Amino acid sequence: MKAMSYAKYGDENVLELTERPKPTVGPSQLMVRVTRSSVNPVDWKVVSGGLDAMLETKFPAIPGWDVAGTVEQVGPDTPEFAVGDRVAAYARKMVNEGGTSAEYVTIPVEFAARIPEGVSDDVAAALPLTGLTARRTVNALDLTDQDIVLLHAASGGVGYLASQLAVRTGATVLGTCSPENFEKLRRIGVIPLEYGDGLVDRVRDAAPKGVDAVADFVGGVLESTLSVLNDGGRHVSIADPAVLEHGGRWLWVRPDGAGLAELLSLVQSGDLTVDIDRTLPLEQLPEAYRLSRAGESQGKIVIRVQD
Template identity: 35%
Template sequence: MKAMVINKYGENAVFEAQEVNKPTPKQGHVLIKIAASSVNTVDTMIRKTGKDLPLSPDTPAILGMDFAGTIEEVGEGVEGFAVGDEVYGCAGGLADLPGTLAEYMAADHRLIAHKPKNLSMREAAALPLVGITAYEGLIRANIQKGQKVLVHGGSGGVGHVALQLAKYFGAEVYSTGGGEKQLQLIEKLGATPINYKTEAVEAYVEKYTDGAGFDIVYDSVGAGNLINSFNATALNGHVATTVTLCELDLSIAHFKGLSLHVVFMLIPMLHNIYREQHGEILKSMAQIIEAGHLTPVLDEQHFSLEEAGAAHARLESGKAMGKVVIEN
């Protein structure tokens, strides 16, 4: 089969088209013909950082984690899936799991679910990693109907899904953005937009919560922005975040009694534990999508498998609005 392969990591790493062996599904796995895959920040980190990142696969490496496609073969011990089923998931591209930038991949059936019927392959491929991340963070923060939820970075990959899911769960949702297009998208998705460049944390906390703070803050920006999240959260509130690779003074969190939930959704793939939870989340998301409560936002530019490098560059440019997707 054809695959886009990284033979050497680094800032100038390139994808090379190569013929590689088509995988065979072992027990508990299915063979999937890939229709589309999406690019996530972690993919670009692996390409540039290589083995200095503990989760990077050995070279030659087939990257790519998210996909949508059709099952062509079912391994022993697989239940609930059959040849011809359209599925989506996040199931490779790290450690010893070959990725999605190829014509086929063998995936653990616990990491996948049937594709939402009302989404195209391209749309479905955009959702697994960011969707599972958003869903997990909100559930761990014990989201409840009627709560006030703030999403930092509501026009981004994780943020635009967290925003919609929080609304689906019955919360009153607010979200920060830094430009007119971002703020327009946030409002279109059903949240109250907040321009973090012109509105101070204290100002919008006072304006929207009478100074009490938000019940949950989902921070998809992370790092230094976590201090803003702590300041925006109500006493005994919850902060969920995807980016904590930093040193931080937790004094504010201590004196406010905050619960901090760090979401690292790659753990099931890396450590082969709780994988069935990802399949269940994807199944739940498909139901939410089919009921009309969640829509992925895709970047306007289209990329083919051979243009994997350009797709990575598009995401890294910061100019993409929505998920960057590669189509086979």
């Protein structure tokens, strides 16, 4: 099968279009014929060796954790799915070797979710990592309609999805972003605040009694968080483990087929919107990594593997 792979750590230039063996399918696994994958910042960090202390890599490795496609083959004892089912998954494994930047990938059945009618493979592939991260974050904050919540980087890949999920709880949602994204957040019911110097004063103007919960999707904002968070308030971060020293929670997303199915249902009903910047063919994965690393994309970059 065709796959983008890398034989050593490095930047996007170590990626090459190669022929790799088709994966095998074991018990309680699915082989997915990949139509679309997508790019997340963690992908190029993994390729650079940035997560080597946490996750083993076996070279040559195929990168990528987001996937949409159709079931090509099921392993023994896999009654949940059948050949031909459209599925999506956050397909992170504990060893980086057989990722989703390839024509086929094998995943545990519990990672997979059916793609509903009316949801494109592009959207389904753009959702798993960012959507599940957003869902896990909002669930961890346990928001109610009595809460005021502050989301740092509310217009970004994870933040924009978390903003929509937070609004659905009935909470008052404040979101930091650049001025050019103010209207984007207003359209989904978020009160936008410019990030950077003076943020604490702007939050206090919007919430004079402080905020009940904070989610950090960018890092480097712990001091601001603690300055506006009420006593007993909840705060989580996906970017700064230092929150653990101040009563907060540091979150990592988990593969979760059931959770992804919920998110895809919200997309189908029009209650959740996924930002897509562009779709590029598999052989342009190095360019997709460059765009992501340079911050030159507005929304997810989807990778067209095959149709």
